[in-house]
Amino acid sequence: MSDVRDRQSDIERFVQNTEGKVYSRRVFFGMCAALGIAPAAARLSPAMADQKELVLVNWGGDAVRGMKASFVDPYLKKFPDRKVAIDGTGPSTSRIRLMVQSGRVTWDIMDRNLHTALEIGPENMLEKIDYSIVDRSKVRPEHAVEWGIGNYLYAMVLTYNTKKWGGEVPTSWKDVWDFKKFPGKRAFRREPDAVLEAALMADGVPFDKIYPIDMKRALDMHKKMKEHAIYYTVIADGQNAFRNGEVHLGQLLNTRAWPLKLDTKGVCDWTWNEGVSWGACWMVPKGAQGGKAIWEFIAMTQDPQAQAELLKSNGYGPVNPEAYKFLDADWNKVNPGAPENYAKMLPGGIEWYAKNATAARQQLIDALSS
Numbered sequence: 001m002s003d004v005r006d007r008q009s010d011i012e013r014f015v016q017n018t019e020g021k022v023y024s025r026r027v028f029f030g031m032c033a034a035l036g037i038a039p040a041a042a043r044l045s046p047a048m049a050d051q052k053e054l055v056l057v058n059w060g061g062d063a064v065r066g067m068k069a070s071f072v073d074p075y076l077k078k079f080p081d082r083k084v085a086i087d088g089t090g091p092s093t094s095r096i097r098l099m100v101q102s103g104r105v106t107w108d109i110m111d112r113n114l115h116t117a118l119e120i121g122p123e124n125m126l127e128k129i130d131y132s133i134v135d136r137s138k139v140r141p142e143h144a145v146e147w148g149i150g151n152y153l154y155a156m157v158l159t160y161n162t163k164k165w166g167g168e169v170p171t172s173w174k175d176v177w178d179f180k181k182f183p184g185k186r187a188f189r190r191e192p193d194a195v196l197e198a199a200l201m202a203d204g205v206p207f208d209k210i211y212p213i214d215m216k217r218a219l220d221m222h223k224k225m226k227e228h229a230i231y232y233t234v235i236a237d238g239q240n241a242f243r244n245g246e247v248h249l250g251q252l253l254n255t256r257a258w259p260l261k262l263d264t265k266g267v268c269d270w271t272w273n274e275g276v277s278w279g280a281c282w283m284v285p286k287g288a289q290g291g292k293a294i295w296e297f298i299a300m301t302q303d304p305q306a307q308a309e310l311l312k313s314n315g316y317g318p319v320n321p322e323a324y325k326f327l328d329a330d331w332n333k334v335n336p337g338a339p340e341n342y343a344k345m346l347p348g349g350i351e352w353y354a355k356n357a358t359a360a361r362q363q364l365i366d367a368l369s370s
Contacts, residue, residue, distance in 0.1 A: 053083035054290045058111040060088030066313030071301045100125050100286045108290035110283045117148025117283050118354035127284040133295035138302040138320045142347050148281035153317035155336040156194030157275040159257045160249040170249050173202035173274055179228055186229035187238045187250030192360040194276035201274050211349040219367040226368055242268050255315035258334045275345040277336055311335055
């Protein structure tokens, strides 16, 4: 039943993102093949495109606009005879597997997280990164793996209301679990990544002992938390819960905490202290047709100035540490990749999640439901 629901959700997302729009033939058939949908059943009008076109797949919304301006436009300026189409319907793992296994690979570059690269790379779902063209020295060592190379940073951060406790604010996860000192409703995402780590930090586990995660210890902490918290599924719901005053402290993506602070004129704020930083990455599906152009595009996205511009568009942090030099002090305050911010955070354990994400998610859901 779960597979059926997942497939139905994928199809609904496909229709929502494509209905009434015009796409190149390659993008159109790629999206259809990834879902096993007959092209004639889709309500859109594909246009012809030549075979030099690269297809970049991300998660839509502001990411399309940001990546076009920061990455695609400079690439096309350098290679004016080429084309790049952005498919914003999302490279879910199920869609990647279906496309590769069908042998009809029409995507070239995918935007995912690094632990997915370590999860499905060994399954022969991905091409190995061509490090003769892509420069692994332009990212931190933890953001370059065999099947994925970092493209931006994001973080789950401690977020709070500055007006709730007479000027005092929480500065650590230990404070978030202190229900007497900081009364009020908390918010956490209903996913294990960063939620488990926050619980362990609150229980006194130092950064270098977080992984491998002690699931029992982390879940016991969340069992203490659950009557004091909401656990949101949709990220925007967590952001709105802070905005409307339903919750007063908890965990949000930095890309949501920053606009939340702006929207509330500083009533809500966040700290990088004890945040959990994550690297998103470029992955290439096994059998991609773009050839050397794929690696040339990825190499160009490593440019620190281009990455600085991506931060300004949507809060995605530059994965190239040199990018902070192209940002003034105000922009670096919201940059998870700025050295002073990155040093305060725990780098997410991608190797652990590559092996344990599915089981950890189910165990967390079970613990919150019991």
